[in-house]
């Protein structure tokens with residue numbers, strides 16, 4: 001066959017698509033602008049401590065579960081080792097001085113929360129039943145072949161998580177607890193669709209895991225496989241133009257001036273970036289306006305902590321903490337009262353680990369807080385920016401210390417990233433965590449097709465289908481399906497089980 005496919009960007013979506021196509025006889029070339037592959041899978045090391053930047057925990061990795069099956073197909077299993085989070089409390093939701101654990105497995109999940117909210121047991125059972133039904137109702141997320149591509153009843157795509165929780169649960173505190181891990185999809189009251197909450201919670205409730213040694217093991221392994229399949233993967237290769245003739249795309253130009261011809265292009269970048277590289281009448285003005293008008297999910301400020309050796313007991317749970325009265329209001333914080341909420345996680349460096357070497361604390365941050373430094377480069381943004389980062393780091397450390405007393409004294413050093421860092425390292429609009437915001441009140445706002453008006457130009461990544469490890473891999477199956485047929489890809493995955 002030997003058709004040449006250029007994949008722009010080596011995020012999870014780009015690499016997964018490159019893996020599938022190269023395994024099926026296409027000649028692929030992955031072009032990554034950064035010095036490291038992976039996009040959100042990138043890790044960095046400072047003074048011997050390694051940090052993950054955008055993939056901290058994954059789910060459904062038990063034998064036969066969905067991510068395990070996908071990892072097997074993607075030849076990731078020997079290279080990517082995982083460590084289970086505490087099954088009795090993989091997530092802990094901390095609200096107004098109380099902590100509520102999420103336990104793995106539907107029965108344990110209900111049992112644990114019903115102990116705290118006995119009058120809500122029946123409602124909790126209804127809640128988990130509905131989550132299961134909705135999540136397994138999506139054929140692709142359950143790796144079933146497609147009859148048609150409609151994966152959910154329209155009513156479900158139109159229902160918001162908050163509406164569903166409020167109508168299923170009576171107790172106000174329990175409503176907040178069940179929505180407490182909403183940073184996993186940057187939830188917005190009345191707007192975030194129920195099916196995203198369902199798919200995400202179903203995925204982690206089956207089993208939640210950290211990647212031992214860092215999630216860059218995923219991108220390293222995929223790149224090695226792509227090369228084994230005869231593909232090419234290049235870093236420091238920033239695409240600045242997609243060349244087109246009247247029939248379609250003909251190739252790309254890199255920032256260095258190098259041009260590369262090809263038969264097909266798959267862009268893993270944010271759709272707004274992809275359009276910047278295209279100057280062709282095949283793309284209509286109305287499409288450009290629609291993409292320019294799409295709203296993106298919120299960004300975040302992350303503190304990367306290195307602990308003094310052997311001093312910090314390993315926390316095998318993720319802590320979602322809220323000082324604000326309503327978890328849904330966390331993104332609408334007043335900068336003077338920031339952070340208002342945060343997510344705290346230890347990173348896993350070895351199986352059975354006793355002490356943590358590193359941790360991250362993430363807090364929502366809107367891009368407007370750093371927009372005045374837009375256009376500056378990493379490491380050269382100036383003293384004011386550094387002072388801003390220091391001040392916010394101190395505030396976040398104070399908030400952490402109030403919840404985990406004594407932690408501060410065990411910290412050796414810390415570093416910080418802002419929405420600008422994400423913008424520079426992934427090219428996603430306004431450093432948005434999960435790309436385009438899905439909004440059940442305006443379903444078309446969050447829908448970006450894998451196809452474009454340029455017949456041989458496709459898109460992949462978190463803006464297609466949905467974000468996160470499962471959402472992006474499923475999106476890559478949809479995009480690869482344009483070449484191979486979605487059902488053929490599903491058959492290959494099932495055959496590999």
Ligand SMILES: Cc1cc2nc3c(=O)[nH]c(=O)nc-3n(C[C@H](O)[C@H](O)[C@H](O)COP(=O)(O)OP(=O)(O)OC[C@H]3O[C@@H](n4cnc5c(N)ncnc54)[C@H](O)[C@@H]3O)c2cc1C
Nearest residue numbers: 009011012013033039040054056057239427461462468469
């Ligand atoms: C802070 C944070 C925490 C997260 N935590 C989790 C988690 O715990 N679990 C989970 O499942 N998901 C998590 N996610 C979500 C998940 O990481 C993302 O949904 C997913 O990795 C996005 O993959 P992607 O393929 O869309 O591409 P990205 O990771 O956005 O990669 C796009 C790639 O395209 C490249 N690119 C852009 N422009 C160009 C160009 N001009 N030329 C060449 N290359 C270009 C970029 O450099 C980048 O490498 C998190 C995300 C963030 C931001």
